[in-house]
Amino acid sequence: MGKAARWCAGALGVVLTLSGCSGGGTGAGGVGSGGKGGKVELSYAAWDNNQKKVLEQLGREFTGTHPNVTVKVQLTPWTEYFNKLKTSVTGGSAPDVFWMNGPYFRLYASNGVIRPLDKEVAEDKVDLSVYPKALIDLYTYEGELYGLPKDMDTIGVWYNKALFDARGVDHPAPDWTWSDFNRTAAELTDPGKGVYGVAAQLTSFQEYQYNTIAQAGGYVISPDGKKSGYDQPETIKGLEFWTDLIEKKHSPDLQTMTDTSPLQLFEAGKLAMYWGGSWNAGEFSANEYTKDKVDVAPLPRGEKRATVIHGVANVVSATTEHPREAWEFVEFLGSERAALAIGRSGPLPARDGTRQAWVKDHPRFALTTFLDAVDYAVPFPVSENTAAWNEAELTHLTQAWTGERTVGEASAELARAMNDLLARE
């Protein structure tokens, strides 16, 4: 126990010391430096082990066209990725190219530790219209684009066909509504067998709350990014969608979900429906239990149809010594060839014209669901320091999920806390 604490204190000390010596970011400009015929090694940081092989293969292909450049893939597991990245950026040893996600993007852009790419995009005439607009917007900060989208994800309802058929329940219709969904969940719940219709997961807002909030007509953060939407009645309705399911026992309670995650329950045949992302396709087609028992349907319609869209982008460090090579590598990763290769390894590629190939690569499931969802997708809610109010979301909504407080009370409190945090940004 003591060791961990001391390690943390030590690590903090090291981090703090290093930050003292690191120079400031160079910001934009400086294109064309480095290289000069010498050997260049680009470091490329990522978190998904399933994609390690394909990323390394793409690195070798890039070396094929740029003989003086080699690419070294640095893999860090998801849970540690952003901690490590932050530490290495602070210490002046950031990877040249790295994966970025929505919640952290503005933190990096606003602090000037990643490079704007507009100039290069214009020079090399990169066609940005092949990417969903919501993703280009997600990686644009103060009018400048900082990242090229790599893959994207929308949300659907994964469901266990075997459980549906066993209880004689119709599979979800493509145009189903909230009330259809609630009825289906009720019909599939079987306390005797410990089977629930669905699990109202608290910890994954991207797959759960953000979708129902948008479907109810509410919002998480105002479009100008200055105000929380958690005190809006529509937003509260989107949250109550889930707490009602827990109350009616069509979803396990929060204690049960703390012990066993909804994904584990779904893969053990204890959940009939699981709200999940397009990225689950890889896992569900590899899992022995799910591979021939599950399929996917669109999210049900509330006041309107909605799904959250999010995607990972490749960004370039502001302090890279090889900005030209780094950009060219990012451009290559955004190419059709790279997108197709990445799609085969699991995620849904962001680029138009490569997504159908992804659907064909995983023929077991009705994956066009995720492509169709792009039409009614809403952007992933972010601000400059998203992580700060992500913590507040969990702190306050936990009390609503346990039933300790009403959703209205907990949500209003959350709105106040979030507004305070937004005001400090």
Place this chain on the structure above:
Amino acid sequence: MTSTDGQESGPRRAGSAPASGGTRPGGRRPRRDRVSEALWGYAFIAPAGLGLAVFHLWPVLQTGYFSFTQWGVFGGHTWTGLDNYHRLLTDPEVARSLVNTLAYTALGLVGIPLAIVFAALLNREGLRGTGVYRTLFFLPVVTMPVAVAMVWRWLYNGEYGLVNHVLALVGIDGPHWIADPDTALFALAAVGVWSGLGYNLIIFLAGIQAIPKEFYDAAAIDGAGPVRQFFRITLPLLSPTAFFVSVISVIGSLQLFDLVYVLAGSGLTGRANPAFPRIQTVVQLFYDRAFLTDDRGYAAAIVMMLLVIIVALTALQFRMQKRWVHYG
């Protein structure tokens, strides 16, 4: 804690042995000799001292300084005086994590009598397979805390865990041990006590074996049974060992982090555990502020507070020892 030759020895306080190892002749020696001896002494402790200074002392001083600053996400800090400390006083998370940490510490002390009893039992003459028992007791100590926590996470699972499975056999419907606010703290403390038992046990065993056998022989002649011998001889003569173990254990409990972090949920998702407000520890809060919300100055203030508490509680224990610790 090494065995003695059976003579009633004087107080075995640390530091009573001569530093350079030589036997000291009676009279005063020339000043030059003493200076050179001292220099050699410092030379020998220099490597350890340097490591301590660079890797422990310096970070502590730095952290102390940083507790008066506010930090940018990617470094850079500004002096904000006592702001962080003002915030400490009104932060409900600080208050509750402090209460939880003190509760863990109190519960952790249960491990001391347990370890003494087991040590006494393991030391009985004629007990077969002591090596096996000692290994079993010590195994958790040499196992990675994260691995220990993951196994316990499964054992404690409300639906599928072994603990509730066994309870169900006798008709008890067990709770979600680590997700139920009423049981989580106790369930975690139990794992803490269990995993620290082996370490304490070894120290107590050494302590017991340092007690001269003649005392027991004399007591047996006077007609004292094993229980009476335990309370009248073993326990009083173990008090210096118990004091050492209690100091170490209190410091360890106050710094509790990894067990809770892995067993009850980590980072953001840990907050979705309904029991979170009842199990969050001070170091966990420090970690969240330093690495999750990038509030490093405030995080530094949190650990400085913890440092002061550790020093105060340790000083208190040293003062209290006069009342119950018997040396020799």
